[in-house]
Amino acid sequence: MILTVTLNTALDITYRVRALTPHASHRVTEMAERPGGKGLNVARVLAALGHEVTVTGFTGGATGRALREQLAHTPGVVDALVPVGGATRRTIAVVDETTGDTTQLNEPGPTVTPAEWAAFQEAYGELLRSASAVALCGSLPPGVPVGAYAGLVRAARAQAVPVLLDTSGEPLRRGVAARPDIVKPNAEELAELTGSHEPWQATRDARRRGANTVVASLGAEGLLAVNAEGHWRATPPHRVRGNPTGAGDSVVAGLLSGLVDQLPWPRRLARAVALSAATVLSPVAGEFDRRTYEELLDRVAVTGDATAA
Amino acid sequence: MILTVTLNTALDITYRVRALTPHASHRVTEMAERPGGKGLNVARVLAALGHEVTVTGFTGGATGRALREQLAHTPGVVDALVPVGGATRRTIAVVDETTGDTTQLNEPGPTVTPAEWAAFQEAYGELLRSASAVALCGSLPPGVPVGAYAGLVRAARAQAVPVLLDTSGEPLRRGVAARPDIVKPNAEELAELTGSHEPWQATRDARRRGANTVVASLGAEGLLAVNAEGHWRATPPHRVRGNPTGAGDSVVAGLLSGLVDQLPWPRRLARAVALSAATVLSPVAGEFDRRTYEELLDRVAVTGDATAA
Numbered sequence: 001m002i003l004t005v006t007l008n009t010a011l012d013i014t015y016r017v018r019a020l021t022p023h024a025s026h027r028v029t030e031m032a033e034r035p036g037g038k039g040l041n042v043a044r045v046l047a048a049l050g051h052e053v054t055v056t057g058f059t060g061g062a063t064g065r066a067l068r069e070q071l072a073h074t075p076g077v078v079d080a081l082v083p084v085g086g087a088t089r090r091t092i093a094v095v096d097e098t099t100g101d102t103t104q105l106n107e108p109g110p111t112v113t114p115a116e117w118a119a120f121q122e123a124y125g126e127l128l129r130s131a132s133a134v135a136l137c138g139s140l141p142p143g144v145p146v147g148a149y150a151g152l153v154r155a156a157r158a159q160a161v162p163v164l165l166d167t168s169g170e171p172l173r174r175g176v177a178a179r180p181d182i183v184k185p186n187a188e189e190l191a192e193l194t195g196s197h198e199p200w201q202a203t204r205d206a207r208r209r210g211a212n213t214v215v216a217s218l219g220a221e222g223l224l225a226v227n228a229e230g231h232w233r234a235t236p237p238h239r240v241r242g243n244p245t246g247a248g249d250s251v252v253a254g255l256l257s258g259l260v261d262q263l264p265w266p267r268r269l270a271r272a273v274a275l276s277a278a279t280v281l282s283p284v285a286g287e288f289d290r291r292t293y294e295e296l297l298d299r300v301a302v303t304g305d306a307t308a309a
Numbered sequence: 310m311i312l313t314v315t316l317n318t319a320l321d322i323t324y325r326v327r328a329l330t331p332h333a334s335h336r337v338t339e340m341a342e343r344p345g346g347k348g349l350n351v352a353r354v355l356a357a358l359g360h361e362v363t364v365t366g367f368t369g370g371a372t373g374r375a376l377r378e379q380l381a382h383t384p385g386v387v388d389a390l391v392p393v394g395g396a397t398r399r400t401i402a403v404v405d406e407t408t409g410d411t412t413q414l415n416e417p418g419p420t421v422t423p424a425e426w427a428a429f430q431e432a433y434g435e436l437l438r439s440a441s442a443v444a445l446c447g448s449l450p451p452g453v454p455v456g457a458y459a460g461l462v463r464a465a466r467a468q469a470v471p472v473l474l475d476t477s478g479e480p481l482r483r484g485v486a487a488r489p490d491i492v493k494p495n496a497e498e499l500a501e502l503t504g505s506h507e508p509w510q511a512t513r514d515a516r517r518r519g520a521n522t523v524v525a526s527l528g529a530e531g532l533l534a535v536n537a538e539g540h541w542r543a544t545p546p547h548r549v550r551g552n553p554t555g556a557g558d559s560v561v562a563g564l565l566s567g568l569v570d571q572l573p574w575p576r577r578l579a580r581a582v583a584l585s586a587a588t589v590l591s592p593v594a595g596e597f598d599r600r601t602y603e604e605l606l607d608r609v610a611v612t613g614d615a616t617a618a
Contacts, residue, residue, distance in 0.1 A: 020331050025413040062375035069371065071539065092401065094414065096331065104334040105324055106572065237532055 001078070002256055003048055003131040003161075004039035005124065005152065006057035008109045008141040009081065010091045011067050012285070013034030016129055019098040030096070034284065035067045035074070036091060038137035038166060041246050041286035044254035045275060047076030051260065054078040056127055058120065058141060060110055060177070061087025066133055082120045086110020089112045089141075093245075110144035124152060128159045132260045134162045135252055136180075140171055147188075149175035162259055165211075166252050168192065182259075183211040184252055190216050201232075213265075215272070217251050219244070222273050222300075226263060232304030234269035236296060246285025248274040270300040276300045310387070310443065311355055311565055312440040312470075313348035314433065315366035317450040318390065318398045319375050321345030328350060338406070343593065344376045344383070347446035347475060348594035350555050354562035354584060356596070357387030359469065360569065363387040365436055367429065368395025369419055382486060389436055391429045398450075402554075403534040419454035437446045437468045443567045444473045444561055445489075448481055458484035465489075471568055472615020473588075474520075475561050477501065485518045491568075492520040493561055495605070499525050509531055509540075524578070526560050531582050534574060541613030542576035545605060549586045555594025559584040575616060579609040 016030040035044075039071035043053040059067055059081040064280050067088055071079050089107035096103070112120075128134065136149050150169050157179065164182040165175045167268055169188040176193070183206065191197050193203035199216055201225045206214045213227035222235035254275040258268030278293035279285070325339040344353075352362040366392040368376055376397055378389050384520065397415035400517035405412070421429075437443065443465050446457050458480050465472035466488065473491040474484045477498045485492055485502070500506050503514040508525055512535045515523045531544035563584040569578025587602035589592070 015416075017414065020412075022329050022331065022412050023408075023410040026415065028414055028416045031416060062371055062378065065374075068373035092414075099332075101332040103329075103331050104335055105401075105422065106335065107324075107340055251373045 001054050001130060001132065002260060003054050003056065003134040004043045004046070005136045006037035006039030006055065006138055006153050007120075007133065007148070008037055008139050008143055009040060009064075009067060010036040010087065010089050010109070011063045012091050012093070014093045014095060015226060016095045016097055020094055020101075021095045024162055026255035032284070033066070033070070034286070035071050036285070037274065038249050038252070040071070040135060041249035042135055042253045042256070043062070043186065044074060044076050045250050045279070045288060046257060046291075047074065049257050050076075051257060052076065052078070054080050054127060054131075056080045056082060056120070056124060058084045058110070058112060058116065059088050060081055060084040064088035075096055079106040080123065081248050082116070082291050083121050084110050086112070086114055086118045104295055109141040112141050117148075119142055121155070123149070125155055131161050132257050133162045133164070135166065135256055136175070137166045137249070137252065146170050147174045150178035153178035153180045157271075164252060164256060166248070176206065176211050179210045179212065181211075182213045182215060182255060184215045184248070186216060186217045187219070188246055199218050215249050215255060215269070217252070217276070223251065223269050225269055225304075227265070229265060230304055230306040232266055232269055232302055234273045234300055235304045236264070236273050236277045237299040237301065240280045240292075242280040243283055244280055246287075247276045247279050249285060250279040250288055266302040266304070269298060269302055273300045310361040310363050310439060310441065311569060312363050312365065312446045313352045313355070313444040314443065315348030315364065316429075316453055316457070316507035317346055317398065317448050318366050318368050318373075319345040319418070320372045321400050321402070323402045324402060324408055325404045329403055329410075329412055330403045331349055341428055341593070342375070342379070343595070344380050348444060349380070350558035351444055351446060351562045351572060352386050353383060353560050353595035354588070354597060355566060356383065358562070359385075359418045359565050360386070360566060361385065361388050363436060364441075365389045365391060365429075365433060367419065367421060367425065368397050369393040372399055387575075389432065391423045391425070391432050393419050393421055394618050395421070396592050398418050418450040421450050426457075430460070430464070431578070434464055437465055437470050440470050442471045442473070443563050444475065444565055445484070446558070446561065448476065456483045459487035460477045462487035462489045473558070473561060473565060485515065485520050488519045488521065490520075491522045491524060491564060493524045493526060493557070493564065495526045495557055496528070497552070503571050509583035518601060520616055523580070524560070524564060526557050526585070528556075532560065532578050534578055534613075535572070538574060539613055539615040541575055541578055541611055543575070543609055543611045545586045546580050546608040546610065549589045551581045551589040551602075552592055553589055555587045555591075555596075556588050559588040559597060560567070560592060575611040577611070578611055579606060582609045
């Protein structure tokens with residue numbers, strides 16, 4: 001199975017209101033609620049592609065129970081979340097029907113105790129035994145040490161499980177130094193990590209910091225990838241308009257799917273770009289438009305060289 | 310015991326953010342979560358005054374479970390809520406730390422089925438047998454007939470249980486016609502019911518529509534009351550600044566508390582005004598500042614005549 005780790009899971013709530021006006025009272029006209037956090041989105045996309053997926057991370061409180069109930073109704077996703085005393089955070093996206101704009105309210109998440117962090121690491125070590133690949137996704141909840149991902153990367157490498165890291169800031173900086181197989185920063189995370197705003201330059205810089213492969217996601221412009229085997233650019237055939245939330249998570253799902261299917265890098269990148277574009281067409285993170293995905297798969301342009309970058 | 314009915318219970322969530330900006334992403338710096346809906350606020354105030362209180366109404370889903378868990382930790386309040394298939398609504402109050410303004414997002418609540426409404430009416434009839442008074446509070450959830458409160462008023466009167474109605478719009482109009490012992494409209498509800506913006510005039514008009522006693526809550530200006538025994542005005546000794554949310558619910562609690570304690574009307578009104586002002590000083594609906602309450606109790610000015618109005 002593929003393992004995805006979401007240390008800061010969330011109950012993602014979407015509200016539609018006629019028009020959001022500060023200081024006014026609003027009647028919510030439509031609402032939706034879904035298990036959230038990057039690793040859970042990645043898992044839902046992987047399961048929809050037919051992979052066996054197990055999710056772990058932390059969950060707690062009434063919001064955590066609601067999340068797990070909904071996860072139990074997600075075919076193909078096995079719940080191996082670790083309980084914590086605090087409550088899983090909610091994220092609220094308020095969609096203004098008049099402007100189409102979204103206003104986001106994010107709870108900070110529960111504070112994880114040292115004992116809970118130790119329990120997670122033990123559970124993670126066990127899960128790695130049957131994992132063909134692992135993705136470490138998203139922000140760290142309060143209480144988890146900033147070097148957490150570096151430790152989780154090392155544990156995966158010690159068991160020879162390919163590991164992908166998708167986070168930002170200091171957790172990314174420390175995690176990269178532990179030599180993950182793949183990191184997938186977006187343009188902003190890449191610039192923050194390397195100080196460079198030139199994408200090829202920054203992608204190569206990031207690789208020198210320790211990652212075996214760096215895949216930079218550049219939104220509508222597709223992906224850049226650099227590793228010891230070569231360097232590639234993968235671009236969608238046309239710009240897709242829609243909701244970009246979850247597009248990066250679908251890139252991660254595409255890369256992992258291509259990895260366990262042992263595809264060559266150009267085909268992995270094509271899968272990731274097609275999935276990402278098909279996710280933009282879906283109103284919800286963690287879901288994608290299958291027809292668009294299949295249609296785009298052969299139309300993603302991958303250019304580059306299978307030589308050392 | 311005193312029975313309070315909240316057909317549209319809520320999980321009340323308060324978020325503090327640095328500044329609310331539409332279309333931006335916000336980190337919630339502080340959050341609180343409480344059982345909500347007018348009747349639950351009334352019940353918490355009554356319990357804090359030392360009364361035995363039972364709450365009923367509808368509850369369901371993960372949010373309903375969270376609400377009941379929190380209710381179980383509220384001393385003196387007995388949970389007799391009736392389960393529904395849908396989920397209890399959330400209300401979200403977003404407090405802007407920079408301006409102090411509050412922006413409100415209210416979910417509509419679950420749709421109640423005819424079978425659930427029938428189950429509630431049966432449970433309500435049973436609960437009335439041991440009730441010394443009942444308060445019917447707040448809006449109706451989708452699916453409950455607009456004449457619901459009229460039926461609940463009649464059922465209470467048939468069992469000779471004094472009944473107070475606190476709602477608005479068409480449910481208030483129909484409920485008043487069923488001759489409740491007390492209605493407690495605010496200025497806006499009173500004007501909507503009677504078409505008059507002159508408070509004494511409107512209070513008398515409302516009484517002619519069927520209520521035995523009309524207590525109009527006029528915010529910082531206190532209360533007007535009219536019944537067969539007389540008419541009174543009760544005003545706090547000074548204006549209190551704070552959070553007016555829940556002030557009306559504390560008026561209801563004060564009136565019911567005075568009723569079961571068999572206080573004469575002027576003292577019931579003084580209790581209601583003092584509780585209401587002490588609630589404005591508390592950051593949260595359903596709670597009040599006890600020292601302010603006790604200090605104000607003898608300082609509320611009640612003027613009027615114990616003769617027919």
